[in-house]
Amino acid sequence: MPEKTEEARAAQLREQVVDELIADGAIVSDAVAHVIRTVPRHLFAPEASLEEAYSAYNAVITKRDGDGSAVSSVSAPQIQAFMLEQAEIRPGMRVLEIGSGGLNAAYLAELVGEAGEVTTVDIDPEVTDRAGRLLKGNGYPQVRVVPADAHGGVPAHAPYDRIIVTVGAWDIPPAWITQLTQQGRIVVPLRMRGLMRSVALQRISDHLVSTSARICGFVPMQGTGARESQVLLLTGTDEITLRFDDGLPGDPSLLDNAVRTPRVETWTGVTVRRGVPVDSLQLYLATVLPGFCTMAVDPNLDTGLVAPYNKRFSLAAVSEDGRNFAYITPRLTADDTLFEYGAHALGPEATGFADEVAEHLRAWDRDHRRGPGPRITVYPAGTPDDQIPELADGRVIDKKHSRVALSWPPAPAADQDVPHHPIKEEGE
Incomplete structure (x- = not known):
């Protein structure tokens, strides 16, 4: 009897998880719904309880x-x-x-x-x-x-x-x-x-x-x-860590002076309703900011030098001359229903760099926020620039075996359909 009870509970949980995934758009076809209803997930995750195995949004390590x-x-x-x-x-x-x-x-x-x-x-x-x-x-x-x-x-x-x-x-x-x-x-x-x-x-x-x-x-x-990202400790401690995927700035020591300057905060007027996913913002900034990276702040060492909303993960960038850095952060509006995005910058030209990053935020809001997201094209390494048409309105990320092009089609008119599923972004 206990075995039958467990199997009945597992079947019920499979139905529930399929219903949940249909509701949030992860499942859109009968075929995928059928296999997730059919295959006993818990038998492939014996390390977990039934509830853990059938949690819609959690992996089983x-x-x-x-x-x-x-x-x-x-x-x-x-x-x-x-x-x-x-x-x-x-x-x-x-x-x-x-x-x-x-x-x-x-x-x-x-x-x-x-x-x-x-x-x-x-x-x-x-x-x-x-x-x-x-x-x-x-x-x-x-x-x-x-x-x-x-x-x-x-x-x-x-x-x-x-x-x-x-x-x-x-x-x-x-x-x-x-x-x-x-x-x-x-x-x-x-x-x-x-x-x-x-x-x-x-x-x-x-x-x-x-x-x-x-x-x-x-x-x-x-x-x-395997490929490890590279990290830069801005204060010489683990307080502020910048993580780069495509190599460190040419002279990381130039940022030593940046952390000794006052923080400049520029707010953009770009708002997002609380709890609503932000479509494509991260990849857009990764495309348009040459020194793009991510920033983390150790809460145990935090001196308040930077003030991101999310200390674990913030989008960031280093200026082309390597002397300034900025990060993106939201703040709640007075009524607690909206987040407004802004750019904080430090360095000798912090005001100008904050304004530059803020303008990219406004461009995303104006031109791409309601669009289909980027077109991602992968070419073999060594493909000449003139054979990558996406370079006209995007950027190429050079890797060992490939050149990954990110380009941004304009957002469709309000009465047109978006061509494919928009990208849901990591929360900030």
């Missing part, structure tokens, strides 16, 4: 490193649902999953059916052993589980109609593109200037073009594709 950081997890249902929607998987497809957990591979096996194939690969043999055991034990022995560094893909079973990456990736290795079919698609949590988005990328010849992008968080890739 399955392995930590020696420092206690998560290195493997079962992703939150919301993340898995919208990535499956981004992939648009159909029966009979051949799919490669990069990053094994077991559950997502079971979803994929249900979606491709008996005529399809699913291969899942992970660099950690403990993770693949666990995934293989859970898949076989729960009715999915047909899924191939491969222990390997996924930087080179899995050529033995290529080509793939879809590649779904379930670890945070800084770059797109060439093998991931060459192992796709000509009409194939990659869904990847791609890190761009320190911001991660689950990007659905359609192959067009030798490059990839986005069809959608959604905010996400994943444990970082290990092995050949």
Whole structure:
């Protein structure tokens, strides 16, 4: 009787989580709703209670490193649902999953059916052993589980109609593109200037073009594709940390004087209703600010030198001459219903730099806030600038194997449809 009771409760929780994800737009198709209702998620997350396993927005950590950081997890249902929607998987497809957990591979096996194939690969043999055991034990022995560094893909079973990456990736290795079919698609949590988005990328010849992008968080890739961001401690302590994804400023010591100057605060009049997601602001600022980075303040060492609303995470930038830095922060309006965005700056030209950053905030509000978000295009490394048309209204982020272009189509008129799902931003 207790086993039946637990299974009945699990079935009820699956129904609830699907209803919740349909309501928030993470699930939009019958196929994805069906697999999440069907596959017993809790059996692939035995480390968690039923309630923890079926929490719509929380992952289940399955392995930590020696420092206690998560290195493997079962992703939150919301993340898995919208990535499956981004992939648009159909029966009979051949799919490669990069990053094994077991559950997502079971979803994929249900979606491709008996005529399809699913291969899942992970660099950690403990993770693949666990995934293989859970898949076989729960009715999915047909899924191939491969222990390997996924930087080179899995050529033995290529080509793939879809590649779904379930670890945070800084770059797109060439093998991931060459192992796709000509009409194939990659869904990847791609890190761009320190911001991660689950990007659905359609192959067009030798490059990839986005069809959608959604905010996400994943444990970082290990092995050949691993990439650490670089940090700069502004005060020589952990009080204020700037984190850069594409290299430190040319002379970081120039900022030593910046922290000795008074803080300048410039407010923009750009407001967002409290609790409403801010569409695309982060990626827009990452596109237009050359010295873009993120800032964190240690609350135990905080002297009040900077005053962000969110001490754990704020958008920031260093001026082109390397002598000033600024960060974006909201403040509540008098009636506590709106946030107004502003730029705080420190340095010898703090006023001018704060005004420059504030104008970018106003440009986003005026030209892109209600638009579809950026077009993300991935070209092979070495592609000449004149072969990247997105450079005309965007920027290129150069990585080891690829050039990632971010461009910004204008917002549609009020009576037009937005072409794809807007990006929901990290809270500030």
